[in-house]
Amino acid sequence: MTDALHEPPDRHGDVAPGDDLEPHDIPQAIRGYLIGLALATLLTCVSFYIARSTLVWQPSIPIALSVLAIAQMGVHLVFFLHITSGPDNVNNVMALAFGLLIVMLLVFGSLWIMTHLNHNVMPMERIMQMQR
Amino acid sequence: MSTDAHVLSAGAMAIGGTHAHAAALTEEGAHGTAKRIVVAYGFWIFLISDIILFAALFATYAVLTNSTAGGPKGRELFDLPTVALETACLLLSTVFCGIAGIGAQARRDRIYYGAMAATFVLGATFVAIELHEFATMIHEGAGPSRSAFLSAFFALIGCHGLHVSAGLLWLLTMMAQVYAKGYRPDILRRLLCFALFWHTLDIIWVALFSLVYLVGVAP
Numbered sequence: 001m002t003d004a005l006h007e008p009p010d011r012h013g014d015v016a017p018g019d020d021l022e023p024h025d026i027p028q029a030i031r032g033y034l035i036g037l038a039l040a041t042l043l044t045c046v047s048f049y050i051a052r053s054t055l056v057w058q059p060s061i062p063i064a065l066s067v068l069a070i071a072q073m074g075v076h077l078v079f080f081l082h083i084t085s086g087p088d089n090v091n092n093v094m095a096l097a098f099g100l101l102i103v104m105l106l107v108f109g110s111l112w113i114m115t116h117l118n119h120n121v122m123p124m125e126r127i128m129q130m131q132r
Numbered sequence: 133m134s135t136d137a138h139v140l141s142a143g144a145m146a147i148g149g150t151h152a153h154a155a156a157l158t159e160e161g162a163h164g165t166a167k168r169i170v171v172a173y174g175f176w177i178f179l180i181s182d183i184i185l186f187a188a189l190f191a192t193y194a195v196l197t198n199s200t201a202g203g204p205k206g207r208e209l210f211d212l213p214t215v216a217l218e219t220a221c222l223l224l225s226t227v228f229c230g231i232a233g234i235g236a237q238a239r240r241d242r243i244y245y246g247a248m249a250a251t252f253v254l255g256a257t258f259v260a261i262e263l264h265e266f267a268t269m270i271h272e273g274a275g276p277s278r279s280a281f282l283s284a285f286f287a288l289i290g291c292h293g294l295h296v297s298a299g300l301l302w303l304l305t306m307m308a309q310v311y312a313k314g315y316r317p318d319i320l321r322r323l324l325c326f327a328l329f330w331h332t333l334d335i336i337w338v339a340l341f342s343l344v345y346l347v348g349v350a351p
Contacts, residue, residue: 020238021234021237021238022238023238023240026234026235026238026240026243029234029237030231030234033227033230033231033234034227036227037223037224037227040223041223044219044223044341047342047346048212048216048346051212051347051349051350052212058350058351061347061350061351062343062347062350065342065343065346065347065350066342066343068342069339069343072338072342073335073338073339076226076331076334076335076338077335080226080227080230080331080334081328081331081332081335088169091173092172092173092176095173095176095180096176096180098180099180099181099183099184102184102187103183103184103187106184106187106188106191107187107190107191107194109191110191110192110194110195111191111194111195114195
């Protein structure tokens with residue numbers, strides 16, 4: 001063990017949860033959460049607006065809502081959870097990336113397989129009719 | 133690049149060396165910082181497994197959306213003003229939770245207890261609105277046993293509601309622990325985990341209100 005390993009990680013100006021705070025840093029720390037709140041509110045309002053409006057081409061509304069939801073999750077990750085691209089966050093980001101891979105496989109895999117089943121398997125009523 | 137590599141190797145030492153140097157790990161200074169990062173990382177892994185649990189429930193819901201068995205569809209059941217109110221409650225409570233964390237780090241009792249109380253009230257309001265929504269739906273004959281769509285809906289939204297309820301109990305525990313034991317480093321680490329949990333629940337709610345409620349009522 002050399003002394004280099006005992007050095008605390010650099011502070012990056014951005015205050016992560018868990019670091020000790022001086023009282024004069026409080027307004028700046030709260031400002032980060034308020035910026036996140038403003039962005040999240042904006043995205044939420046846009047989502048609620050386009051869900052009921054005719055502004056967006058109707059069949060594309062689910063995709064537009066998905067994009068807005070993903071954007072808002074990104075805002076939450078950065079401003080509330082402080083998952084950033086900083087060097088002390090590499091492990092967190094890698095774990096999140098792997099989690100997202102599993103989530104995508106799970107959701108899109110299920111939808112893909114079940115849609116094919118719905119298309120290719122005869123409905124139960126038809127099978128009953130044929131057996132008569 | 134060199135600083136990245138340095139910090140990474142230090143992080144690997146902190147994780148790999150936990151057993152060997154457990155005795156050397158003190159709460160203060162460089163080791164205290166490393167321990168906080170390790171604890172948050174471990175809890176983050178749990179939260180990602182929780183997100184995968186919700187993804188499984190969400191996949192079930194997405195597959196069964198149209199399996200209404202002749203019963204009511206989402207468009208007839210979902211009330212957007214109620215959902216907007218729930219969303220506002222949870223979003224504001226997540227911001228207050230962050231402010232409570234800042235208050236704890238700065239050892240400011242009024243900010244900490246005030247923001248935690250606000251978080252609790254908003255979270256409890258969310259649960260109350262959701263319970264009222266469920267009760268209304270069941271009263272109208274659209275309970276979880278009506279159709280596969282409604283079973284999946286109640287399982288998905290109900291699981292999130294249970295998480296929020298458990299989070300409320302944890303919140304009260306953290307207020308009591310800070311009151312009884314003060315802002316000790318181990319208590320602050322628990323508070324950090326609670327904050328991560330609460331913020332993650334709001335991220336899951338973003339997916340739920342967008343893809344369950346809003347897509348459900350979209351024309």
